[in-house]
Amino acid sequence: MPSHVPVLPGAVRSLLAPAPFAGWIVDGTVGAGGHAASLLAAAGPEARLLALDRDETALAIARDALAPFTGRVSFVHAPFSRMAEAARDAGVSSVRAILLDLGVSSMQLDRAERGFSFLRDGPCDMRMDATGGGRTAYDLLRDESEETLAAIFRDWGEERYAARAARAVKTALAEGRLPDSTTALADLLDKALGGRKGRLHPATRCFQALRLAVNRELDELEKVLPQALDLLAPGGRLGVISFHSLEDHIVKNFFRLHEGETVSLPQGGTRWAGAEPRGERATKKPVVPDEAECAANPRARSAKLRVFEKAREGAA
Ligand SMILES: C[S@@+](CC[C@H](N)C(=O)[O-])C[C@H]1O[C@@H](n2cnc3c(N)ncnc32)[C@H](O)[C@@H]1O
Numbered sequence: 001m002p003s004h005v006p007v008l009p010g011a012v013r014s015l016l017a018p019a020p021f022a023g024w025i026v027d028g029t030v031g032a033g034g035h036a037a038s039l040l041a042a043a044g045p046e047a048r049l050l051a052l053d054r055d056e057t058a059l060a061i062a063r064d065a066l067a068p069f070t071g072r073v074s075f076v077h078a079p080f081s082r083m084a085e086a087a088r089d090a091g092v093s094s095v096r097a098i099l100l101d102l103g104v105s106s107m108q109l110d111r112a113e114r115g116f117s118f119l120r121d122g123p124c125d126m127r128m129d130a131t132g133g134g135r136t137a138y139d140l141l142r143d144e145s146e147e148t149l150a151a152i153f154r155d156w157g158e159e160r161y162a163a164r165a166a167r168a169v170k171t172a173l174a175e176g177r178l179p180d181s182t183t184a185l186a187d188l189l190d191k192a193l194g195g196r197k198g199r200l201h202p203a204t205r206c207f208q209a210l211r212l213a214v215n216r217e218l219d220e221l222e223k224v225l226p227q228a229l230d231l232l233a234p235g236g237r238l239g240v241i242s243f244h245s246l247e248d249h250i251v252k253n254f255f256r257l258h259e260g261e262t263v264s265l266p267q268g269g270t271r272w273a274g275a276e277p278r279g280e281r282a283t284k285k286p287v288v289p290d291e292a293e294c295a296a297n298p299r300a301r302s303a304k305l306r307v308f309e310k311a312r313e314g315a316a
Contacts, residue, residue, distance in 0.1 A: 004106040006034035007241060007300040011287045013042045015307045016097040016239050020044030023094040023233065026087065028052050028080035028224060031105045033065030039097060040069050048072045050092050054079040054129040054215075058105060079129070081223035087231055098228045101241045102221065104128065104211070106299060116211060118186030118203050124179070126214045137210045138180050146170045156218070156246065157209030161193050165206050168192030182207075208244070221247060225254045229278060232310040237282055239307045248286070248304050255281050255308045272311075282307040 006012070017025070017039050025043060027036045030051035040049055051066070051073055053059045059075050066073050076086045080100065087095070108128065109117050115125030115137060124138040141149065146166045153162035168188055172178045179185040186203040193202040212218060228238050242248040260277025262270045286304035294301045 004032035004034060005297045007297060007303040008287060008289055008305050009035065009038055011305055012099060012239060013038050015282060016099060016237050017042035021096050022046035023096040024048050024050060024092045026050045026083065026095055026098045028083055028100045029102065030062040031058050031101065032107060033062035035099055035101060037065055050074050050087060050090050052076050052078055052080050052083065052086055056131055058107065061107065079220055081220045083224050084227040084231060094233045095231045096233060096236045098232060098238045100224065102247055103243045115182050118182045118201065118207055121181055121183040124182055124185055126211045128215050135214060137214050140210065140213055141169050141178060142173060152213045153206050153209045156212040157205035159205040159209065164192050165189055218246060218250060221250050229258065229310065234310055235312040237307055237309045239305060241303050241305045243302050251306050255306060260311060279308055279310040282309045
């Protein structure tokens, strides 16, 4: 049975479902259903869940995990950039909590055939949704220009030697030896980037960049945040767990943009101030896992949870 250990489970539960409520939870990344089950349990019998995932295999696992809550859960196979539409179709209203636990799951990483990991030999695929067509990592390496590949490696992998990596890919393609397997691609990048010097495998950053590009992950995040905020009921909370700085910046900036503040007016009374105020951060600093959690679950090491609370009625 594939497994996935949810990160920051206690913080997610206490920040998104601090007390039982009647209303909806939307989990945009239901994965193996660990967070969803814990939120449903904490929110009590009057709470319902809309569970989204763009990976059909994850949804099948979540269905099993959430079987105890049958009748209270609607599953939708969709990218979370279509959250508003999914909520409308499912008749969702009064949303009290929304969770986005970004990135890939351990189940996806562990399955060689999904092509996410260079630790397991598989095809250079990396699509989270393998059903809807879309370009694989191999397609992208083959079709994009050297300049575009370098930009992908640099901007989304923060790879210092992005140009070198892109050149190696395009040279291999021209010579008819562009690898179509993850381990062979990792070897090619390893050689191009001059071998291992630190803790990370040299291909790590380029693999991250390819995954972000194949799944348009940052674009998905930019699209879902405003939809999630619109969907929340007054006083509802949006929690986002990110795993690298590119994602975290998007979340942090979005929350800052919409943070409101009550300021006193010289003539008396108060005013709700801010750039586009719609609520406030429920966590001023991101919540991060403690050492024990990182030791037990290495995936947790780079996790950051930020939570935003939509203004209660009458605040804005
Ligand atoms: C880190 S796992 C979530 C684990 C989950 N919180 C749990 O407790 O099991 C991330 C999941 O989000 C899904 N995912 C990532 N990006 C997505 C997107 N844009 N739309 C929908 N699902 C997405 C992945 O397919 C994966 O199953």
